[in-house]
Amino acid sequence: MLNIVVLVSGGGTNLQALIDAERRGEIPGGRLSCVISSRADAYALTRAEQAGIAGEVLRRGDFENQPAYDHALLVLLERYEADLVVLAGFMTIIGDEVIGRYRNRIMNIHPSLIPSFCGEGYFGQRVHRAALERGVRVTGATVHFVNEVCDGGPIILQQAVEIQDDDTPETLQKRVMEQAEWNILPRAVAMFCDGRLSVVGNRVMQINKEQREDAE
Numbered sequence: 001m002l003n004i005v006v007l008v009s010g011g012g013t014n015l016q017a018l019i020d021a022e023r024r025g026e027i028p029g030g031r032l033s034c035v036i037s038s039r040a041d042a043y044a045l046t047r048a049e050q051a052g053i054a055g056e057v058l059r060r061g062d063f064e065n066q067p068a069y070d071h072a073l074l075v076l077l078e079r080y081e082a083d084l085v086v087l088a089g090f091m092t093i094i095g096d097e098v099i100g101r102y103r104n105r106i107m108n109i110h111p112s113l114i115p116s117f118c119g120e121g122y123f124g125q126r127v128h129r130a131a132l133e134r135g136v137r138v139t140g141a142t143v144h145f146v147n148e149v150c151d152g153g154p155i156i157l158q159q160a161v162e163i164q165d166d167d168t169p170e171t172l173q174k175r176v177m178e179q180a181e182w183n184i185l186p187r188a189v190a191m192f193c194d195g196r197l198s199v200v201g202n203r204v205m206q207i208n209k210e211q212r213e214d215a216e
């Protein structure tokens with residue numbers, strides 16, 4: 001059973017999707033063992049508490065620099081014996097040391113079809129506003145492994161969502177969450193915990209049980 005640690009900063013609806021999926025038995029290979037929030041007032045921490053999951057607060061402002069923050073994060077990840085780290089709306093930068101130590105073991109959910117509307121400055125409703133301004137007819141969400149390039153790591157799952165003529169950034173954000181994010185994030189986590197993901201360069205291949213046994 002793999003330990004999943006979820007990093008959050010806000011409302012935590014993606015965390016809730018993971019909690020619900022675990023409850024339904026859809027993540028048989030893993031358990032949600034800790035939620036770390038970059039804000040003490042994040043509602044995601046209440047969701048964790050209600051689900052009986054340990055909660056921790058790690059605020060960037062309490063640390064002098066990025067290496068000090070990264071060190072504290074690594075200490076927590078080791079304490080909870082994290083096998084997989086999920087960034088579910090985590091708004092704080094994670095340094096290269098953490099990324100290197102957990103190579104292909106940190107996942108992020110981004111609310112667009114990468115490589116569109118991603119990278120520096122593309123977060124929250126800005127992503128959806130940019131999609132509407134560009135006039136694309138299809139957007140969606142992407143789950144990817146985190147590497148040193150912002151939103152540039154290997155892509156695990158994507159799901160498309162059609163844009164409607166009367167969409168606003170708010171309505172689009174809501175539909176992308178409901179139709180894509182809450183679906184693909186738990187699926188990607190379940191696949192990882194089942195050992196079904198194999199990373200080759202920047203590509204993620206899905207492997208079956210026999211292929212996994214051959215590789216071991």
Ligand code: GRF
Nearest residue numbers: 010011012013014089109111
């Ligand atoms: C989601 O849109 C996610 O894609 C982005 O941040 C948002 C988090 O929402 N990275 P929530 O806290 O999971 O409700």
